[in-house]
Amino acid sequence: MSENIEAGSRSGGDIEAGSRSGGDIEAWWSRALFYQVYPRSFYDSNGDGFGDLDGVTAKMGYIASLGVDAIWLNPVMVSPMADNGYDVADPRDVDPLFGGIGALDRLTDAAHAAGIKVTMDLVPNHTSSAHPWFQAALAAGPGSDARERYIFRDGVGPGGTQPPNNWVSIFGGPAWSRIDEADGNPGQWYLHLFDAEQPDLNWDNPEVFEDLEKTLRFWLERGIDGFRIDVAHGMAKPPGLPDMAAIKAEVLLADIDDDPRFNNDGVHDIHRQIRQVFDDYANAVAIGEVWVYDNEQFAQYLRPDELHLAFNFRLLRAEFDAEDIRGAIENSLTAAHIADATPSWTLANHDVDRAPTRYGGGDAGLDRAKAMTMAMLALPGAVFIYNGEELGLPNVDLPDEALRDPVWERSGHTRRGRDASRIPVPWDGDAPPFGFSDNPDTWLPLPADWAALTVEKQDDDPASALAFYRRAIELRCRRGEFEGSTIEWLDSPADTIAFRRDGGLVCVLNAGTRAIALPDGDVLLASAELIDGELPPDAAAWLV
Numbered sequence: 385m386s387e388n389i390e391a392g393s394r395s396g397g398d399i400e401a402g403s404r405s406g407g408d409i410e411a412w413w414s415r416a417l418f419y420q421v422y423p424r425s426f427y428d429s430n431g432d433g434f435g436d437l438d439g440v441t442a443k444m445g446y447i448a449s450l451g452v453d454a455i456w457l458n459p460v461m462v463s464p465m466a467d468n469g470y471d472v473a474d475p476r477d478v479d480p481l482f483g484g485i486g487a488l489d490r491l492t493d494a495a496h497a498a499g500i501k502v503t504m505d506l507v508p509n510h511t512s513s514a515h516p517w518f519q520a521a522l523a524a525g526p527g528s529d530a531r532e533r534y535i536f537r538d539g540v541g542p543g544g545t546q547p548p549n550n551w552v553s554i555f556g557g558p559a560w561s562r563i564d565e566a567d568g569n570p571g572q573w574y575l576h577l578f579d580a581e582q583p584d585l586n587w588d589n590p591e592v593f594e595d596l597e598k599t600l601r602f603w604l605e606r607g608i609d610g611f612r613i614d615v616a617h618g619m620a621k622p623p624g625l626p627d628m629a630a631i632k633a634e635v636l637l638a639d640i641d642d643d644p645r646f647n648n649d650g651v652h653d654i655h656r657q658i659r660q661v662f663d664d665y666a667n668a669v670a671i672g673e674v675w676v677y678d679n680e681q682f683a684q685y686l687r688p689d690e691l692h693l694a695f696n697f698r699l700l701r702a703e704f705d706a707e708d709i710r711g712a713i714e715n716s717l718t719a720a721h722i723a724d725a726t727p728s729w730t731l732a733n734h735d736v737d738r739a740p741t742r743y744g745g746g747d748a749g750l751d752r753a754k755a756m757t758m759a760m761l762a763l764p765g766a767v768f769i770y771n772g773e774e775l776g777l778p779n780v781d782l783p784d785e786a787l788r789d790p791v792w793e794r795s796g797h798t799r800r801g802r803d804a805s806r807i808p809v810p811w812d813g814d815a816p817p818f819g820f821s822d823n824p825d826t827w828l829p830l831p832a833d834w835a836a837l838t839v840e841k842q843d844d845d846p847a848s849a850l851a852f853y854r855r856a857i858e859l860r861c862r863r864g865e866f867e868g869s870t871i872e873w874l875d876s877p878a879d880t881i882a883f884r885r886d887g888g889l890v891c892v893l894n895a896g897t898r899a900i901a902l903p904d905g906d907v908l909l910a911s912a913e914l915i916d917g918e919l920p921p922d923a924a925a926w927l928v
């Protein structure tokens with residue numbers, strides 16, 4: 385017996401998503417598998433200890449062997465690297481650390497020759513404090529046009545010694561820093577929702593969009609296939625910059641509480657402006673980083689004149705628990721369905737703990753990550769996989785002195801930051817840096833106990849995580865059973881989930897503690913060996 389659910393409302397009908405008419409369903413990205421490349425950690429081609437774009441090009445054969453449709457490159461624009469490139473000083477050039485713009489052209493050519501699209505990261509909420517605009521704003525003084533490109537305010541209290549409001553930075557500490565004016569005296573404050581070296585732009589100033597449009601066209605004309613838009617629920621600030629009612633220091637997520645820093649109504653006009661530029665480039669995709677919890681509000685970002693895709697982080701935030709996983713899937717499908725848009729799924733990125741670690745670590749953590757991957761790949765829509773996920777890499781505990789994430793300093797050493805999931809990819813050999821670089825002094829150290837996790841070791845091992853990811857991706861790409869835009873929930877034992885795609889694929893995931901019988905059908909793939917035909921705990925299976 386099966387239970388039909390419409391858009392998560394449990395009221396009959398299938399859950400449907402991505403059926404918008406007008407051609408989106410045909411778009412290349414509508415069921416694409418994106419591979420996120422964190423360039424400084426991928427492969428170092430010049431021995432400086434940092435990965436670079438020629439390194440990505442050198443490994444294009446590997447990327448193609450995964451069967452991915454597109455790459456998403458984390459920021460490579462010119463940057464002092466206070467936040468690993470999310471502090472952009474020149475948005476229309478590539479940083480020399482990554483090999484300059486010629487290296488990006490080489491990468492794009494190689495990717496396109498392999499049939500792989502290239503998307504870049506775009507950072508519209510803020511610039512680097514080294515950006516010429518910010519430097520001009522510092523020099524020009526209070527009340528100047530140059531200051532109007534950012535959010536400068538006088539301080540409050542005697543002598544203006546207190547910040548203009550109580551907002552806190554996502555990285556820790558106040559979201560305001562005070563500058564010294566040209567005369568050397570302390571003067572105005574400027575807003576930075578992230579690091580002090582990432583001043584927020586003033587999106588009420590039309591010059592800000594005009595410049596972003598130049599940036600978009602610059603890269604799209606050069607053959608880039610789209611952008612992942614950083615903090616896409618940021619940018620617009622509320623009039624009067626009211627205080628936060630509750631201080632939520634570390635939270636990028638706009639949830640049911642009002643947080644004046646994010647998800648303000650004005651953000652949708654900004655997305656409409658951005659979308660108009662994209663519409664001049666038939667196949668370009670705009671993917672938003674949208675940390676918004678409410679389904680209706682999330683769906684607003686996916687209206688036909690806003691973003692094509694938006695990361696829904698519910699699945700990533702779900703525990704390895706059947707009810708939680710099912711709720712995350714239902715809500716993500718519902719949110720996409722409200723806008724008649726395509727859902728996007730992810731279990732990992734450069735900002736969060738690696739999935740095997742989140743699910744408990746060790747063998748069980750990896751087993752669960754593989755099971756979750758099968759659930760994710762079985763769903764309709766676009767999927768994002770983060771480099772190293774296919775190797776089953778866990779987080780790495782780094783010593784204090786190795787930490788590079790600005791979160792560590794800004795939080796007064798109370799939060800270790802995100803370095804643990806940004807460790808370079810281990811390619812080959814038996815000792816660090818495992819072929820990532822010729823230079824033993826890599827920007828983050830690789831742990832010695834990754835010897836068994838290298839690409840070289842996993843490449844020919846049919847039991848490896850890599851072989852599993854390749855097989856799963858290939859099946860998702862090749863088999864007709866993965867088609868369609870709906871899922872139907874099937875009855876299944878407690879602590880498990882089971883659903884059927886309209887194309888016919890059945891996915892079963894066991895988050896319980898006992899093996900379970902599988903429904904009728906041929907097993908296409910299982911993330912763990914079946915026990916007497918039954919699916920063990922911490923595993924998933926696909927049946928047709």
Ligand code: GLC
Pocket residue numbers: 467470471507578614615636673734735
């Ligand atoms: C996004 C990025 C994160 C960065 C922040 C500020 O959340 O994913 O890495 O630190 O924006 O740009």
